[in-house]
Amino acid sequence: xDAPLEATxxxxxxxxxxxxxxxxxxxxxxxxxxxxxxxxxAGAIEGELWHECQRCLQPMAWRFHLTPDAVLVPLEGSIExxxxxxxxxxxxxxxxxxxxxxxxxxxxxxxxxxxxxEDCDAGRADEFAAGEGRENPFAVLAGLKDDxxxxxx
Numbered sequence: 001x002d003a004p005l006e007a008t009x010x011x012x013x014x015x016x017x018x019x020x021x022x023x024x025x026x027x028x029x030x031x032x033x034x035x036x037x038x039x040x041x042a043g044a045i046e047g048e049l050w051h052e053c054q055r056c057l058q059p060m061a062w063r064f065h066l067t068p069d070a071v072l073v074p075l076e077g078s079i080e081x082x083x084x085x086x087x088x089x090x091x092x093x094x095x096x097x098x099x100x101x102x103x104x105x106x107x108x109x110x111x112x113x114x115x116x117x118e119d120c121d122a123g124r125a126d127e128f129a130a131g132e133g134r135e136n137p138f139a140v141l142a143g144l145k146d147d148x149x150x151x152x153x
Contacts, residue, residue, distance in 0.1 A: 010104045013049060016111070018059055021050030027103050034071065041089060042069040045103055055116040062115060068106050072097060 007014050007023040017023050029043025045066040053060045070087040074095060089102055 005100070005103070009100045010107075013104055013107060016049075016051070016108070018050040018052060021059060021061075023047070023049045025103065025107070027099070029068075029099075031072065031097075039072040040069060041072055041097065041102070043067070045106055047107070049107075051115050053116045053120055054114045055120045058117075060115065060117050062112065064107065064110055066106055066110055 005025045005027065010023065010025065013025075014023060025045065025047035027043065027045045029041055029045075031039060031041050034040045045068065046064065048061050048063045050059050050061055052058070068087065070089045073088045073090050089097065091097055
């Protein structure tokens with residue numbers, strides 16, 4: 001069942017996204033037994049949030065579609081039996097999964113490091129403007145070395 005969630009359900013996402021723009025998250029997930037009898041949570045998280053393009057500094061929408069699959073682990077439980085590639089979600093002290101916190105964490109982990117429009121060319125032409133030619137600092141050092149007294153090279 002799809003459940004639209006409110007922006008207020010995700011305080012960290014709201015803090016990272018642009019104010020005045022929508023934050024939309026829809027999640028479908030299930031808890032099931034894995035091949036080894038472990039409890040797993042899997043599903044889909046879709047949505048859209050806004051942030052600033054790091055190239056042109058204009059607002060941009062980031063649309064995401066995530067398909068997490070993780071092992072549920074009791075608080076202070078052992079993760080040593082898990083495969084190296086398995087993600088895990090630690091349950092709280094009462095042994096409960098806090099879905100909003102887990103969803104928010106999954107979205108934050110997928111957040112682009114340097115968000116920018118796919119077709120953004122703003123600033124590229126001037127990004128590496130030619131500067132005044134400078135002498136190579138190592139060539140300068142080699143020249144100083146050659147000028148030392150007692151060098152017979």
